Amino acid sequence: MALRGLVYVSEARTEFGRPELLALEEHATRRNRERELTGYLWFDEGQFVQYVEGEAETVEALIRRIEDDPRHDVLHVLRDDELGERRFPDWSMQFLTRRSFHGLETLLADHIVFVESVRPQDVESHQTVWRIVDRVRDQQRRLAAQAG
Ligand SMILES: Cc1cc2nc3c(=O)[nH]c(=O)nc-3n(C[C@H](O)[C@H](O)[C@H](O)COP(=O)(O)O)c2cc1C
Secondary structure (H helix, E strand, O other): OOEEEEEEEEEEOOOOOHHHHHHHHHHHHHHHHHHOOEEEEEEEOOEEEEEEEEEHHHHHHHHHHHHHOOOEEEEEEEEEOOOOOOOOOOOOOEEEOOOOOOOOHHHHHHHHHHHHHOOOOOHHHHHHHHHHHHHHHHHHHHHHHHHO
16 A cells, blocks of 8 residues: 655635634544545645645545635645655644644745745755655654653
8 A cells, every 4th residue: 555645735715714724624634534644734824735645546536626625726736655654643634823833933934835836857845845744743743742
């Protein structure tokens, strides 16, 4: 079973206030648990960055549904097929905001800029995107260690 990681940036086309985000979180978390998909969804000022990982075909089926979702426009999609193990085994779909990840505000800006700027052939900048995803994971582990 080949694992695939996928990251994209999208722009909201409809209003995403707290109720809409909570409903999306509830739906995504439940469905992803059934499908053994993990990752995070970051929202700030009308832009989403989502990272999803799981069995390659399951990930592709999800990104097709997400791209068809009229509530947003998916702009850039990157795939990582070198994924040996999951980065976020415990997150069915963790919602992140500026507030929930204090200290990573600038990372969010980088995240959006890099995903948007990467050209398919540009391996170096792909690596930068995955390094950012890894930094989110490292931060998550630090927080989990503090909590536990
Ligand atoms: C920004 C964004 C992120 C989403 N992330 C997920 C997700 O991680 N998992 C999921 O099942 N649906 C997600 N959705 C919802 C899908 O676009 C779609 O509505 C859903 O997969 C419908 O199919 P279902 O009812 O079979 O789950 C997301 C939608 C948006 C706008």
